[in-house]
Amino acid sequence: MVPCLVMLASGCSTEADPGEPRCADPLYGNGTCDLDTSCSYPDIDCFLTFDDQASAQTWWTSNAFAAGQPTAPASDPRFANVKAALDEGWTAYKATHDVGDLAAHEVQLVLINIPTMRLGAFVSPTAGRDKAALAVFVELPFLSVGLTQDEILSVMMHELEHAVGLHVIPAVTERTARFYSAPGTSEPFGGDQPDNAGIRSLYKEWTVRAGNVGYLGDTELAGLPLYGIGGSLGDAFAKIVAARAAATPAPCAASKARLDALETQVLNLRAPLDGSVNLASTAPTTIVDVLNQLTSECFMGVTGDAIHFTALALAIDEATLRGSLSAEVRTAVEGKAVIAGFYNWVALERTHMRDVQTRFQTLTGTAWGRLRYFSTEEAADDSSVSSMAALGLSGDLIGSALVKLEKIEAMCQPLVDGGQPIPYGENLIDTHHATCWRAGNARRFADRVAGAPRYTRPPLLPADDTRVFALPAEFVMN
Ligand SMILES: [Zn+2]
Structure with missing residues (x-):
């Protein structure tokens, strides 16, 4: 056709x-x-x-x-x-x-x-x-x-x-x-790759979970809800705690301060190159302790479960939300005190994220960190490389521009210049996932198009209803 x-x-x-x-x-x-x-x-x-x-x-x-x-x-x-x-x-x-x-x-x-x-x-x-x-x-x-x-x-x-x-x-x-895996230390050009439906399906499954709790699925995070990393539950939890602390400041002051300090500590641990965190094995004990204090001091006497409060925070219909949840989530959350319910819910989602990662390994024989997807971001980078090369300029300037914007020059540029392996980044929800990887990709693409910079746009894949790559909530593309 x-x-x-x-x-x-x-x-x-x-x-x-x-x-x-x-x-x-x-x-x-x-x-x-x-x-x-x-x-x-x-x-x-x-x-x-x-x-x-x-x-x-x-x-x-x-x-x-x-x-x-x-x-x-x-x-x-x-x-x-x-x-x-x-x-x-x-x-x-x-x-x-x-x-x-x-x-x-x-x-x-x-x-x-x-x-x-x-x-x-x-x-x-x-x-x-x-x-x-x-x-x-x-x-x-x-x-x-x-x-x-x-x-x-x-x-x-x-x-x-x-x-x-x-x-x-x-x-x-x-x-x-296009979803694919990069075996070993290889980095095939994404635009050349056939789309692997199995990998795409696993990505979709992982993204749904990550959309609830954010991209960090580490075991050590247990059920700690984290805000600002792409998860609705974490964002809802932060809103609920803030509202409760505003309504009853005195009993919440100490426990909320402790929660805030813990979250800030975790978020600050994110590595600039790949967004990963590396937590001590004792972290789950601390997390439970902090959340227990929040329950006993700040949320004492609060009725309604985590589903009720999530619907409230996200301004969605509670019955619709409740009806959309799996039996597993409802069992873990319903009838539980609000903070305990959040903890159980978040922990469950992270368990499923790790399960998807294991299944990826089984499917491809490569670690989850080797999952790749070619996106419109990479397409725009590749196109920029070709255009710059046609002007007789250094093709990979888009890479150095991105690295400067992210302020990771000192850490990233030596890896790019040395042709070193660069992590793809853990935040796979975001098509801007790992700036340094993109800079490395731009460098390799610049080498490829040197002397023949005309850009060939990868053809659109067939439209079908299993395509999953939802546009980020942000409408525009930077
Ligand atoms: Zn862009």
């Missing part, structure tokens, strides 16, 4: 050089965004383009995603420099990628005037997430990180691939992801 999707894109179609005939597929430019055309470039109908910068800025301001954030005008002294990088980038991009009718359009720049960097640079879908806006959004603090002009350019190239590759459309995110 769509023969080009199962061929390498290089064999798919003619390049969109000026003078080349427009893609003949009747789906191209028919007024509806079609992801499956026989063209070598995305459907022009999948883009929101702007006539000028003011239109893009106005569109962003009125966009629900903008969340009331102020923009800086094009007259801002910082604008011209970034726009120059973006324009240079767009020219190079068009020389290394098929873009079709999009070539006639300008990519707009919108500066966002916020004091603290949230996403750095990003692109955005339209409100229905069914089109990509042809614009790059840059938060002003991003310009104070100390990136060189070439590194800023490399980030613009990354964002251009997010926009032109339609990475902000959820179905594209899903159909780009």
Whole structure:
């Protein structure tokens, strides 16, 4: 039906050089965004383009995603420099990628005037997430990180691939992801890998659990709910404890301070390169002790179980939540005091995460740490490498830019430069999982494309309902 999707894109179609005939597929430019055309470039109908910068800025301001954030005008002294990088980038991009009718359009720049960097640079879908806006959004603090002009350019190239590759459309995110394992110390290029349905299924199972308790599944964490690591239960627990401590400050002061100290200690243990924690075998004893004190001092006399309070904290219907839970979870939580219920629930989810990791090892013969997935992030990195190389610049500048943004240069750069193995990162929920690994990947990809920088976008995998790669809660891609 769509023969080009199962061929390498290089064999798919003619390049969109000026003078080349427009893609003949009747789906191209028919007024509806079609992801499956026989063209070598995305459907022009999948883009929101702007006539000028003011239109893009106005569109962003009125966009629900903008969340009331102020923009800086094009007259801002910082604008011209970034726009120059973006324009240079767009020219190079068009020389290394098929873009079709999009070539006639300008990519707009919108500066966002916020004091603290949230996403750095990003692109955005339209409100229905069914089109990509042809614009790059840059938060002003991003310009104070100390990136060189070439590194800023490399980030613009990354964002251009997010926009032109339609990475902000959820179905594209899903159909780009390829799950595989990297045996030994090998690091195959993700874009070349066939998608392994068994690995994808295990990833899905793990992600559902990690979405509840966060990405850390260590035995030593037992049932300690942790906030801010991607788990709804941990975030709900933090809200509940904060609310209780606000309502009854005196009896909660000591036990909450102890809990806060313990959580901070654990979160601070996360290793900068891979996000792992390494806890003492005595940690579970401490955790139980801290939570017991919380129960007896702060939550004394509180009725209602952890499911009740989770529904409250997450503003979801309690009966619906309760009905959606497995018998195993309900047995572990119902009828238990709230803190004990959370502990049991979280511990159970972590047990299942470790079980998935064991099954991965059985399936692939490699450790869980060798699980890999090619994502739209890696696709954007690879594309940036190709574009930079086409400009005669160092292809892997996207790597050094990312490492600088994450402030891990001293630790990471020697590994990249030495071609050393770099951990993939434990936070597999996040497509930005391990910056240093991405920098290493960019270096290897730069070596690969040296001399032949034209970028071939990996074809979208077939649409099917077992694709699991949910877009992160954050709508935009930095
Ligand atoms: Zn990105």
